[in-house]
Amino acid sequence: MTVGEMLAATVPMARTLQMEFLETTAERAVVRLPDRADFHNHVGGPHAGAMFTLGDTVSGAVVLAAFGEQLARAVPLVVKAEIGYKKLAMGVITATATVGRPVADVVAELDGGGRPEFPVAVVFRREDGAVTGEMTIVWTLRPNA
Numbered sequence: 001m002t003v004g005e006m007l008a009a010t011v012p013m014a015r016t017l018q019m020e021f022l023e024t025t026a027e028r029a030v031v032r033l034p035d036r037a038d039f040h041n042h043v044g045g046p047h048a049g050a051m052f053t054l055g056d057t058v059s060g061a062v063v064l065a066a067f068g069e070q071l072a073r074a075v076p077l078v079v080k081a082e083i084g085y086k087k088l089a090m091g092v093i094t095a096t097a098t099v100g101r102p103v104a105d106v107v108a109e110l111d112g113g114g115r116p117e118f119p120v121a122v123v124f125r126r127e128d129g130a131v132t133g134e135m136t137i138v139w140t141l142r143p144n145a
Contacts, residue, residue: 008021014053017054019034028062028096028097029058030094030095031058032092032095033051034092035092043088045088045090048085051085051089051133054093054124055081062120063099063120067106067141073143073144074144075142079140080137081138082135085133091126094127095125099118099120106141110143115140115142115143122136
């Protein structure tokens with residue numbers, strides 16, 4: 001089972017919003033939010049909450065792909081998130097997430113007994129390629145007690 005398939009199967013909100021996992025590697029993840037009227041806001045684009053959920057989901061996909069081997073000893077958790085809406089998002093929206101710190105450095109900090117934090121950058125794009133928003137989510141790997 002791929003990371004995308006696992007998230008779609010285990011995260012009810014990803015299923016509810018019918019997200020499509022296009023790419024999931026340790027370097028980046030790409031997830032698409034379909035254009036559905038029941039996800040729209042008052043101006044006909046995806047609701048801000050749907051966009052936030054898309055960003056959270058794509059960031060979780062790249063985190064699981066990058067740090068999946070650490071799940072037996074640490075739990076990935078979101079520490080904080082910030083989102084900026086830049087242009088009107090209309091139609092299908094695709095989000096791309098990348099880990100902002102070398103995976104090996106994060107694992108080394110975990111190996112040393114720390115609770116590493118690392119940013120994940122998310123970029124939202126319309127089908128015409130225009131960037132409609134950006135998000136930064138700070139994750140941690142909390143060691144199992």
